[in-house]
Amino acid sequence: MRKICLVLLAVMLSLSIVVTSCDGEKETIKLSELNWGSAQFQSAVAKIIIEEGYGYDVELVPGETIPLFQGLRDGDIDVFLEGWMENQQEAYDAAIAAGDIVNLSFINDDNWQSGFVIPTYVIEGDTARGIDPMLPDLETVDDLKDPECVATFADPEDPSKGLIVNGPVGWECEIVLNEQVVTYGLADYYNVMNAGSSTALFASLKGAYDAGEPWIGYLWGPTWIAGALDLTLVEEPPYDEDVWNEDHGCGWPSVHLFIAAHKDFEDKAADVADMFREWEMSTATLDEVLAYMQDTEGEPIDAAIWFLKNRESIWTEFVPDDIADKVRDAVADM
Template sequence: MKKLILLFSAAILVVLSACGDSGADGEIETIVLADAGWDSIRVHNSIAQKIIEEGYGYDTEVTSGSTAATIQGVRDGDINVYTEVWTDNIKEVYEEAIEAGDFEKVSVNFDDNKQGLYVPTYVIEGDEERGIEPMAPDLRTVEDLKKYPEVFEDPEDPGRGRIINAPSGWAVAEAINAKFETYGLDETMNNFMPGSDAAAVADLVDAYKAGEAWVGYYWSPTAVTAQYDLTLLEEPEYDEETWNETKATEFPPNDVVVAVHKDFPDQAPDVYEFLGNYETSSDLTEQALSYMDENDASPEEAAEWWMNEHEDIWTSWVPEDIAESIKESLN
């Protein structure tokens, strides 16, 4: 995630579409959703848009920007719906917005996501089919990494290892920095920040296809964690006090919620009711992301595929007559 975990700083909202149009009675004709820049939110937006447009007759638009900017957009009412708010990654801002009454949590989209430092499973277990021997059979924890600089050798600094951090500017990068110091990783390993998520993925995919060692930050649900056999390295069980002091625990549990602007329940009560039922899982989300990756599909195409595959799930979110209208529109 994740671009979802950007530090909250002053940001200019990049608006790709107009704000929702309000009718004379306060209701809206166009519902605006937030796109903070990662694939899973785009898939969930597309699922929601299909249901909102075909089932309830509203127009929809998407506003794109950073996490900070799009969250502010919801607080200001320029954005109506946010289908993936990673609450703990933006805990302070999220709690402040809820307490101020600026926006409302309406459902938990999924809560079984994970994030941290991953290695390809063959690094630990080997892969007989590919002829790969275990490279670090005793590797279990993040702290263990400092024992294996030769396995994860930095190509630009022989003798030291390299851990791929999140891109600079992501909030999670600061957490990884703290772990470097707390676990003593900086004794033998270099802290490498890629220029982008795409650069980190490219580095991982190149290493994986070559059967080479790789270690770095990633999260689920993503097409990457769905497609490749990766192992999340262990850390002590999450403890809030320890996390706040040193970050020397696993990442905090992270409810990923659907949220709306405070006025939305009155502006579109029928859609608000539907969103209150919106619930998936990391596995369900990764299925759509895998379809995108394997078929070079758009989020809209993945959403339609997912809705055809999981008709029993999304039809439970809406009344029967609404579900029938939507089913007629699906390819």
């Protein structure tokens, strides 16, 4: 019994990632390193620019959204990027209202999410891999009620219905997709299963994709898997704010990807705060980098170096010329 208690305790502790803090050296800036590709890449880019250009030390604090965001509120982390505002709206609003954090920038406005993502070969087939089109007529979410669609996406645990794979537990998509399935009238035809974690979601999609099997579920962009696989979004009614607030009966709006800082960060490093205010990265840029990262099996830091060397026109917009020169010189030797 003691053993299981200890094991459970350890599991819970490791889930709630302990954020370490160290006092003393004011010159160290602590950046979040959230556990998905586009965030890790941008944190790596920021780390190189701040260290080489502005001369501060940077410590990356890895972790999940909620624990790190709490760390930002408490001041254990100075800058938090890239946050998905709508996915943590309550926590974000509460932190802004309490004056614990300030928003520095929105990174882009062309990101997407959908609960009805399918591999393109489901509709079009893939002659190179010998996959025949399974559902050539599938276009809109309404078509999903078709018995053939339901049978194609059959839930192995309950074959009378189809299966839609939802995102990680506790993400906003959990609530939204469950409601969308009801609103679109799909609840009688489909079960919705939680993927548990983003890793499991990717593994599920990648496993089905490599085997050429049908798959339908939640995904978002920018992510490496959207860059690496040929995917299609089943059409939903276009986003409309009133409909969305009523019953989520339309496609997702693009999310505000934000960079936020602890309230005291301005006093600590105003120049770096100014840089983050200029920060902008399109989904296309991030997809490109993430696909590069996946192809080369490289670390975020390698992708950051590649980006700083090859996509100068983007990042030199964030920083004054003298800083850009310093970064350019340093990166040339990396």
